[in-house]
Amino acid sequence: MDERRGKSVDIRTLIREEVLAQTAYAVEAARCRIKLDANENPLAIPAELRERFGALSASVPLNRYPEAGSMELTARFAESFGVGKDQVMIGNGSDELIQILCTALARPGAEVMIPSPTFAMYRISSINAGLRVAAVPLDEAFDLDLKAMRERMENHPPALTFLAYPNNPTGNCFTAERIEAILNESPGIVVVDEAYFHFSGKTFLSLLDRYENLVILRSLSKVGLAAMRIGLLIGSPILVRELHKVRLPYNLNALSQAAAGLYLDDEEAFLIQAREIIGWRSELFSAMEAIPGVHPRPTDANFIFFSCDFTADRIYGNLMARGILIKNFNAPGIIQDFMRVTVGTREENENFLEALRESLAE
Numbered sequence: 001m002d003e004r005r006g007k008s009v010d011i012r013t014l015i016r017e018e019v020l021a022q023t024a025y026a027v028e029a030a031r032c033r034i035k036l037d038a039n040e041n042p043l044a045i046p047a048e049l050r051e052r053f054g055a056l057s058a059s060v061p062l063n064r065y066p067e068a069g070s071m072e073l074t075a076r077f078a079e080s081f082g083v084g085k086d087q088v089m090i091g092n093g094s095d096e097l098i099q100i101l102c103t104a105l106a107r108p109g110a111e112v113m114i115p116s117p118t119f120a121m122y123r124i125s126s127i128n129a130g131l132r133v134a135a136v137p138l139d140e141a142f143d144l145d146l147k148a149m150r151e152r153m154e155n156h157p158p159a160l161t162f163l164a165y166p167n168n169p170t171g172n173c174f175t176a177e178r179i180e181a182i183l184n185e186s187p188g189i190v191v192v193d194e195a196y197f198h199f200s201g202k203t204f205l206s207l208l209d210r211y212e213n214l215v216i217l218r219s220l221s222k223v224g225l226a227a228m229r230i231g232l233l234i235g236s237p238i239l240v241r242e243l244h245k246v247r248l249p250y251n252l253n254a255l256s257q258a259a260a261g262l263y264l265d266d267e268e269a270f271l272i273q274a275r276e277i278i279g280w281r282s283e284l285f286s287a288m289e290a291i292p293g294v295h296p297r298p299t300d301a302n303f304i305f306f307s308c309d310f311t312a313d314r315i316y317g318n319l320m321a322r323g324i325l326i327k328n329f330n331a332p333g334i335i336q337d338f339m340r341v342t343v344g345t346r347e348e349n350e351n352f353l354e355a356l357r358e359s360l361a362e
């Protein structure tokens with residue numbers, strides 16, 4: 001018997017249709033021996049930094065709210081980027097900054113332009129904010145299809161365009177001239193999302209002065225602090241000022257603020273790891289290229305997008321059966337039968353390669 005009292009409410013009728021139509025972002029919860037699905041740094045932060053973080057955490061007054069807006073950190077990051085502190089905003093991961101941008105720009109009827117495939121949260125946050133989404137397929141080389149994007153911009157000027165640089169899941173950096181063409185021609189904000197900057201070394205930061213509509217996103221997730229959820233937005237002071245009105249007051253918790261400070265105190269320790277991962281990336285790429293029937297795509301990120309002469313579902317399943325978790329992107333279109341593997345430690349990569357060879361033979 002139903003014990004609940006009061007009015008019966010059909011909750012689904014209260015929810016916006018765009019939300020009902022969505023599926024929640026899928027995070028793979030399967031148990032695995034080796035986790036190569038989420039583009040994390042496979043290395044723990046160095047022991048000495050971990051100790052310092054422990055001491056810092058112990059001194060955080062847990063009964064107090066954290067510093068609102070992380071203003072001290074904002075000033076430090078601004079200095080490290082060589083921009084004004086009114087040009088920087090810190091988010092609870094760059095995911096939150098994507099959400100804030102979408103919320104602020106969702107005027108009635110406004111549209112977001114994204115290439116396809118790209119990072120899933122651009123679409124999810126846009127739809128949640130009530131924005132329309134125009135997804136323009138990438139060309140055969142997984143580069144921006146400038147002609148199609150120009151057509152879209154002419155017919156439906158986007159308020160916001162998201163360009164991941166390098167792109168997730170394809171791993172490549174789009175041609176810089178094509179991004180600049182969009183910056184020049186778009187009447188809206190153009191976000192260049194540099195979440196994988198530490199592995200690409202390529203940035204649009206120096207173009208901030210030239211393009212008022214340019215916004216850059218960075219993240220500390222991929223370089224070793226995924227658990228702390230620290231994202232950075234760099235843009236024009238006029239935009240940042242408005243975005244602060246959308247940001248929740250205490251969006252970055254005190255432990256994350258401590259971790260971000262630690263990153264700035266000792267950035268080199270993180271960059272050493274990134275360089276190590278870049279070395280493992282080229283070893284992994286060459287080894288994958290040498291396996292008959294395996295086709296890795298060039299990458300600027302800490303992951304490799306690849307296809308095999310077999311269905312992705314079969315290879316993904318065979319790898320899972322060996323305890324190795326990667327990401328399966330099998331969807332109709334240009335990424336049919338593609339998978340993405342994160343660069344792990346040398347040992348993890350060797351395990352993956354061995355399992356991949358076995359999976360192909362099975």
Ligand SMILES: Cc1ncc(COP(=O)(O)O)c(C=O)c1O
Nearest residue numbers: 093094095119164168195219221
């Ligand atoms: C292109 C891109 N942008 C942003 C993010 C989100 O990063 P964060 O952990 O800072 O929210 C990811 C994570 O996979 C990503 O691939």
